[in-house]
Amino acid sequence: MNGPFVPFRQFVLKVHSRCDLACDHCYVYEHADQSWQVRPKVISDETATWSASRIAEHVKRHGLERVHIVLHGGEPLLAGRDRLRRIIAELRGHLDALCDLDLRVHTNGVLLDDRYLDVFAEYDVKVGVSLDGDRVANDRHRRYADGRSSYDRVIRAVELLSRRREVYAGLLCTIDVANDPLAVYRALSDLNPPRIDFLLPHATWDTPPPRPSETAYADWLIRIFDAWLDEGARVPVRMFESILRTSRGESSLTESLGLEPADLVVIETDGAYEQADSLKVAFDGAPSTGLNVVSDDLDTVAAHTGILARQQGLGGLCDTCRACPVVDSCGGGLYAHRYRTGSAFANPSVYSADLLKLITHVRHRTAMPAHALPYETIEALACGYGDDHDMEHLLAGQRTLRRGLLAGVHAQRSAADGWDLLTRLDAEHRPAVDAVLDHPYVREWAARCLTGGGSPGYLANIAAAAAVRAGVDAEITLQDVDGVFHLPTLGAFEATSGADGRLLVKDERFTLARTPDAVWLPVRKIETGGFTVILEDTDPHRHCHGHLAAGRLPEEEAGAWQRMFTEAWSLIESHYPRYAPGLRAALSTVVPLAPPEGGDVSSAARHAFGSVAIALPKDPATLALLLMHEFQHVKLGAVLDMVDLYDQGHSGLYYAPWRPDLRPLEGLLQGTYAHLAVSDFWRVRRDSVPGDTEVQFALWRKHTADAIDSLNGSQALTPLGMRFVAGMRRSVEPWLAEPVADEAIALAAELARRHRAASGAR
Amino acid sequence: MTQFNVASNVTDLRDVPLSLVPTADVDRILGRVLPETVAVESVSVAAFNSSI
Numbered sequence: 115m116n117g118p119f120v121p122f123r124q125f126v127l128k129v130h131s132r133c134d135l136a137c138d139h140c141y142v143y144e145h146a147d148q149s150w151q152v153r154p155k156v157i158s159d160e161t162a163t164w165s166a167s168r169i170a171e172h173v174k175r176h177g178l179e180r181v182h183i184v185l186h187g188g189e190p191l192l193a194g195r196d197r198l199r200r201i202i203a204e205l206r207g208h209l210d211a212l213c214d215l216d217l218r219v220h221t222n223g224v225l226l227d228d229r230y231l232d233v234f235a236e237y238d239v240k241v242g243v244s245l246d247g248d249r250v251a252n253d254r255h256r257r258y259a260d261g262r263s264s265y266d267r268v269i270r271a272v273e274l275l276s277r278r279r280e281v282y283a284g285l286l287c288t289i290d291v292a293n294d295p296l297a298v299y300r301a302l303s304d305l306n307p308p309r310i311d312f313l314l315p316h317a318t319w320d321t322p323p324p325r326p327s328e329t330a331y332a333d334w335l336i337r338i339f340d341a342w343l344d345e346g347a348r349v350p351v352r353m354f355e356s357i358l359r360t361s362r363g364e365s366s367l368t369e370s371l372g373l374e375p376a377d378l379v380v381i382e383t384d385g386a387y388e389q390a391d392s393l394k395v396a397f398d399g400a401p402s403t404g405l406n407v408v409s410d411d412l413d414t415v416a417a418h419t420g421i422l423a424r425q426q427g428l429g430g431l432c433d434t435c436r437a438c439p440v441v442d443s444c445g446g447g448l449y450a451h452r453y454r455t456g457s458a459f460a461n462p463s464v465y466s467a468d469l470l471k472l473i474t475h476v477r478h479r480t481a482m483p484a485h486a487l488p489y490e491t492i493e494a495l496a497c498g499y500g501d502d503h504d505m506e507h508l509l510a511g512q513r514t515l516r517r518g519l520l521a522g523v524h525a526q527r528s529a530a531d532g533w534d535l536l537t538r539l540d541a542e543h544r545p546a547v548d549a550v551l552d553h554p555y556v557r558e559w560a561a562r563c564l565t566g567g568g569s570p571g572y573l574a575n576i577a578a579a580a581a582v583r584a585g586v587d588a589e590i591t592l593q594d595v596d597g598v599f600h601l602p603t604l605g606a607f608e609a610t611s612g613a614d615g616r617l618l619v620k621d622e623r624f625t626l627a628r629t630p631d632a633v634w635l636p637v638r639k640i641e642t643g644g645f646t647v648i649l650e651d652t653d654p655h656r657h658c659h660g661h662l663a664a665g666r667l668p669e670e671e672a673g674a675w676q677r678m679f680t681e682a683w684s685l686i687e688s689h690y691p692r693y694a695p696g697l698r699a700a701l702s703t704v705v706p707l708a709p710p711e712g713g714d715v716s717s718a719a720r721h722a723f724g725s726v727a728i729a730l731p732k733d734p735a736t737l738a739l740l741l742m743h744e745f746q747h748v749k750l751g752a753v754l755d756m757v758d759l760y761d762q763g764h765s766g767l768y769y770a771p772w773r774p775d776l777r778p779l780e781g782l783l784q785g786t787y788a789h790l791a792v793s794d795f796w797r798v799r800r801d802s803v804p805g806d807t808e809v810q811f812a813l814w815r816k817h818t819a820d821a822i823d824s825l826n827g828s829q830a831l832t833p834l835g836m837r838f839v840a841g842m843r844r845s846v847e848p849w850l851a852e853p854v855a856d857e858a859i860a861l862a863a864e865l866a867r868r869h870r871a872a873s874g875a876r
Numbered sequence: 877m878t879q880f881n882v883a884s885n886v887t888d889l890r891d892v893p894l895s896l897v898p899t900a901d902v903d904r905i906l907g908r909v910l911p912e913t914v915a916v917e918s919v920s921v922a923a924f925n926s927s928i
Contacts, residue, residue, distance in 0.1 A: 126924055141926075184927040220927035242928040284928040311928050346893040352928065355896075362900050370925045378924055392925060448925060483888050486881035514889040518905035521897035537895045547894075564906065564913045721909070755909055756884040762911075834882060 120425050121176040122412055124378040125169055125183045126391065129157045129201060130192040131383045135222050136259035139288055141316040142188065147394035147401065154383045156193050161385040162201045164407040166208040172412040173212045181209070185219040185239070186380075191226060195233055202237045218242060218283055222256070223271035224264055231278055240283035243272055245305075247287055247298030254290055272305050284309035284352075291330045299338040303349045311352035311368065312338070314447075316395040319454035319464050332471035339476060346541020357476045360443040370448040371469075373441070375425035379415055381407060387415045390424070396453040423459070424449050432460045440473040485511045485756055492834070495749055496841020498790040499692040505699035508752040509552075512723045515755060516551045519560035523570055529563075532573030535590055536580060543584035550580045553602040553648075554703050554725035555655040561721045562655070569593050572600075579604050581619045588619045589627070596654035598635075599626065605636040606652035638672055640704070642680040643687070648703040649675055650725065656705045659717035659727035664706040674730060675706065681734035682741060689798050693742050693791065700724055701745055716740040718747035723755075735803075739795045746788040759783065759835030760828070768824050771817035771869055779830055783839075786821040790842055793818050797849055808855055812862035815849045820866075822846065 131153040133140070142150055157165075173181060183205060185198070193201070202217065209215045219234065223243040234241055245268050246252040253263045275282040285307045287298065302310050314331060317323035327333065339354055347354070356366040366372025369390065380388040380401065385408055388401040403418045415421060428436060431446045438444065446452060447463025454461050463469060491504040500508075524533045540547045550556065556576060562568030571593035579601040581588040592599040592615035598606035599615045607626055609615065614628040626632045638649040650656050651667050667675070687694045703725035707715055714736055716728040726744035731737050753759070760779050767776035770785050777785065796811035825831065825839045886908065887901045906913050 124924055126927075182923070184924055186927060218927055286926070286928050309928055313925060343893075347896045348893075350895065352923075358896065358898065362898050364898070364900055368923055368925055390925075480892075482892065485884045485886045485888050487884065489880045489882060492882060510888070510890060511884070511886060514886055515905055515909060517889045517892070517894060518897055518902050519909070521894060522902045522906060524894075533894075537893070540894045561910055564910055756886060757882055 119416065120375045120377055121178060122172060122377050122379045122416060123178060123181050125165075125181065126186050126378065126380040127157070127162075127165055127183055127201070127205075128153075128187060128380065128382045128391075129162075129185050129190045129198065130188040131155055132192060133187060133189040133222070134192060134224060134258070135189070135256060135264055137222075137255045137257070139255045139290075139315055141392060141395050145316060145321075145395040146397045148398055149382075149394075149402070150188070153386075156197065157201070157383040157385075159197075159200060159204075161381075161383070161407065162204050164385055165381050166204045168407050168412055169205075170208040170212055173209060175413070178213050180214040180216065182216040182218070185217075187221075189222055189225070190219050191221050191230060195230055198230075199233050199237075202233070202239060206237055216240075220244070220283075220286070221271075222264065223268040226271035226274060228274060231274060231281060234281045235278065239281065241275060241281050242283040242286060243268065243275065244286045244288070245269075245272065245302065246290065247293055248301035251290065251293035251298050251301070254293065255288070269305075272307070276306065279308065282308055284311070286311050286313060288313045288315055289331060289334060290315070291324070291326060291334045295334045295337040296341060299341060303342075307349060309350045309352055314370070314451070314465050314468075316392055316448075317451060317464050318396055319452075319461060321395070322464050329468050329471045331465055332468035332475070335468075335472050336475050339472070340479070343479060346537065348538055348541045354476065357443050357473050358480060360445075361473070361477050361480075363442070366443075366445065371443060372445040373427045374445075375427060376421065376449070377425075379412065379421070387412075389418075389420045390449060392448055392450040393453075395450050396459075397455075400450075400453075432462060434462050435466075438462075438466075438470065440470055440477075443473045443477075444469045485514060487753070487756060492753075492838060493841055495753060496838040497845045498746065498787070498794065498842065499696065500749055501695040502699035505696050508723070508749065508756075509700060511756045512557070512752060513548065513552060516557050516560065519557060519564065520551065520573070520576075523560050523563045523568075523573060529570040529573040531590055532571070532575070532577040535588055536573065536577035539577065539580045539584055539586060543580065543586060546584035547580045549583055550576055550602050552702070552724070553653075554722035555650070555653045555658075556602055557723065558658050558719060558721040559655045568655075569595055575599065575601055578617050578619065578624070582622070582624050585622045586619070587621070589616065590619075591616050592626075596657075598652060598654055599632075600652060600654055602653065603637060603648070605634060606654075608633040608635065635666055638667070640672075640676045640679045642676075642683045645683060645698050647679075647701055650703045650705045653705075656722075656725075656727070658719045658722060659705065659707065660719075661710070661715050661717055661727065661729070662708040663727065664708045664729075667706060671706070671730070675704075678730060678734050678737050679704075682737035685734060685738045686742065689802070690738070690742065690795065693745070693794075696749065697741065697745055700748070701726065701741070704728060704741075706730060714740060716744050718744040718751070720751045723748055723752050735799065739792065742791040742795055743788050746791045747784055750784055750787045753838075754780070757834055758832050759838050760832060761830040764828065764830035766828060766830065768828070769870065769873060771821060771866060774873055776873075779825070779828055782821060782828075783825060783835075786818060786825060787842065789814055789818045789821070790845055793846065793849060797852065808858040809861050809865075811849075812854045812858045813865055815846060816862060816866055819843075819846050819850055 131150050218240045220242040249265045252265045256264045352367050356368050356371045360372045380391050385406045387403045387405045393400040435446045451463040452459045452461045494500045494504050563570050574590045575592050594609040600606040616627040618627040635652050640649050656663050705727035707729035714731045728740045768782045770777040793814040800807035
């Protein structure tokens, strides 16, 4: 058996070999291996120290950054609080300085109390509990030796853990197909654990599991999977997550699935190293290595043939498994479940029919298509336009990006509260969640978080806004960002110094629970002809436009925006009808900028799809121009988010007639696309307002055409990029042939010459 | 009429529960819109079956 050396990263430390329950499905006591009978009941301090030092030695030797240790049994709490504290302290003392130590304990829960939890909290030990579902399901097997139920004591333990989630790992449920799968699932998920896993009961071909039908286990799990998926996968289920992950080529989260090499070793109470203890179901002595912490280091254990056999991946499987279409997810199932006298482990799992059916079902239900842009949409956008149908494709892509970025932010710990509420709402009130996530500055916030500059805690504000929109009662602490407790799409509370952001949402009303007199600044909207956009003057993430955003507008300024927007929109609809449908479909927000010293300022931000920032100009026509200009950036940014129009590695810089500096290719592309609309604006405008408009048209059509030539000459456009730029050329070409007064052409040429000369470009 | 599409490499996540958004898709999205943030690949553990 050849292959790269695989160091151990997971250690199961058996701290007590006996149990206070007598579950009749237990693999430790009720199956082939009976080695527990000759083990010490409890691990000695000396053996614990040897174990810790052997693991530390292994970590140092192989430079391991993270290892996982599970305190296990039997029932580990039978070791007692004091001994557990000593063991845990020993492990932390040897390992904390060397690596990231993930320390867990798995218990039946009946002895768990706050004093144990105090110890676990002190040493950051996560606690998992075995619970087989509702009372009926749990009591089918999990009883005391005298037949008493363990259910009430376990539920009490779970309730204790629910109040101390920092040490709560999750619930393990062993399947019995005699139980009602949905009753089991609901009983577990209603306890709201951090994670659930369902375990196939240990069995082999020699001792197969109870099987009322050929695929009884798959059928049982599929009923749960369908309910779980339909409810938004609110509580993570390790088995389902692992199938989904391995179906995408990612790693499994459990040794019972996937093709990852085994990196786990068990240390028994007497210091004996053993292989995965599920092998106890195969035959007496099956997990044994004959090695011990006192005499043998972990490299010696890693060279044991039994360990190596579980590190062969696909090559370690039988022919039937290797030919199976779901082998990358199944991985042959748990090693122990393949055992049959005579052929040993060279068999499919005794659950192979179940795994094939379950994995196939999961893949079928979750097959995910990719976004695509129809060529007709590409063409319409390339020409500078795009209608509501075309915008639907861009909006769809943006919704995906925001969901993906949010999931990325979730990895940051301080986002946990918001994530819990948001995922619950996502499962039950998706439209409300989508409405909030579609707000342009949600993506800007996520991007800031992911680049180290944002506040992950603002996820609570996003979740709270969704709760308000969904009419769901909730209580959550909002994040103060730049002096406001902002609720995207709704408005903001002014946050005075030291204000408490605890938000209470009840009966479709919301208030800061401990600051009931906080000033509420509701979101402003401007509306004309059935077209409504947010006039965003409270969102703290709107400061991303390269210009100073205005503060909360006085009423009269908001009124001025409404009046000018009405006239600008009327102009766009009447004179620029090819731009209006796209704007109406995808422009959701306008951010007022602070008035500049002179001239007009406007901006679009790549992460704020659907929003443009503008300082209120002097007249409606200029506002129409700025809206059209900036919305071109919005559209092209969304296209670039989905498909590649140029070689990202291209480093050339180009003269851009609208900038004093040389621009990278994307900057040139963006500017050219925006000035396509600018040219069109002046082309039409000169018919209504003679004079300088003629010069503007002559100037910008030339600049735009020249810039298109630069783009074509870059040799860095992708085939799709060339097609896109050709569309831009198709729009501008007829404009070049439109008659313009000679004086205007001459003046435009002079202005262009001067700009190029000033820029220093050749 | 046949509609020809330009496929992106972005998986459609609109109907995927937030809690199930795959890591690989997050990475792909980051690679597209925040390429400077693409993290070192994280290694998950195929954990011991009998604990959680």
